[in-house]
Amino acid sequence: LKTRDPKVVLEEGAQVVEDPKQAIPMKMIGHVSSSYWSENCGRSIALALVAGGRDRMGETLYVPMPNGVIEVEVTGMVFFDETGGRLNG
Numbered sequence: 001l002k003t004r005d006p007k008v009v010l011e012e013g014a015q016v017v018e019d020p021k022q023a024i025p026m027k028m029i030g031h032v033s034s035s036y037w038s039e040n041c042g043r044s045i046a047l048a049l050v051a052g053g054r055d056r057m058g059e060t061l062y063v064p065m066p067n068g069v070i071e072v073e074v075t076g077m078v079f080f081d082e083t084g085g086r087l088n089g
Contacts (some may be wrong), residue, residue: 001032001061002079004071006043010063016050018070019061032063038079038088045079046072 003010016030030050038045050056056074075086076082 001046001048001072002075003044003046004060008070009037009044010046010072011065012069014063014065016048016072017064026064029061038046040080047077048088049075054079 001010001016007083010032012032012035014032014035014082015026015028016032017026018029030048030053031046032046034046035044036044037043054076057076059074061072061074
């Protein structure tokens with residue numbers, strides 16, 4: 001996952017939902033398993049287990065938190081050097 005605001009680092013264990021305006025309890029479709037600030041990428045990055053995740057590439061999902069909803073984009077699992085140019089350079 002990539003947050004729309006690159007400075008926001010998601011909390012590990014946070015729930016992922018499709019509709020942030022649904023009634024509580026919200027239907028969870030996944031959760032954040034790992035989340036960090038990446039100096040190499042210059043932004044936050046996160047891994048999450050999301051139902052149908054590979055079919056959701058590019059889709060916008062939401063992470064509801066007590067201080068507001070965080071908008072995220074479903075991305076691939078490689079955040080740096082996606083083509084392997086540095087590895088094979």
